[in-house]
Amino acid sequence: MRNMDDLFKGRQFDREIIILCVRWYLRFKLSFRDLVEMMAERGIYLAHTTIMRWIQRYAPEFEKRWNRFACRAGDSWRVDETYVKIKGRWTYLYRAVDKEGKTIDFLLRAKRDVAAAKAFFRRVFKSQGRLPRVITLDGYQASHRAAREILNEHPRRKRTKIRSSKYLNNLIEQDHRSLKLRLGPMLGLKRFRNASIVIAGVELLHRIRKSQFELARLRVNGKTAPEIWNAVLAA
Secondary structure, eight states: OOOHHHHTTTOSSOHHHHHHHHHHHHHSSOOHHHHHHHHHTTTOOOOHHHHHHHHHHHHHHHHHHHHTTBOOOOSEEEEEEEEEEETTEEEEEEEEEETTOOEEEEEEESSOSHHHHHHHHHHHHHHHTSOOSEEEEOSOHHHHHHHHHHHTTSTTGGGOEEEEOTTTTHHHHHHHHHHHHHHGGGOOBOOHHHHHHHHHHHHHHHHHHTTOBOOGGGTOTTOOHHHHHHHHHHO
């Protein structure tokens, strides 16, 4: 992993400005032009397309560096999908949280079907490195079928229970709302790949807000957000 100096080498603006713009865009209901205006008030003049490029370049890198400090999720999962519009077409964001509401994983797919659900379960099982004790789904049968088929690929599948509960899945439906409140003001995502990067960045900031990272060894208790970000990215 490259050091901080190499990560921002050759950029016209200081890394503090880049991190700030990426962080604020992914966390708050701001457009690119809002950020341009806010930076101009501080004597920093840049184009909105510059911030767009920063998001695409640095959001994946920031996610990778923060993930080194991610806390382990619980073993009771709530899985559901929500809708995201990309270039005028609905796509489907598969997501999982544990019973405490902590984000486990997510995957954007063009379709809502068995293949998409299976791709999500393969991803989440791999990212967690273990099977959960219980998976709670809604009544959508494609997701139940996908979960069963992917579980059947694992020798310890009998330890995992699949159940359906609209009431218990209220937790993840409420969590969807927090994500979509940020995605809504973005005035439409244009490309699938770019949308995936933006959503991953928004999910990262959502996880940070939910305190899903263990930063004790960085000794950042009581530090400001910019100081914490610098410590994480430089570690």
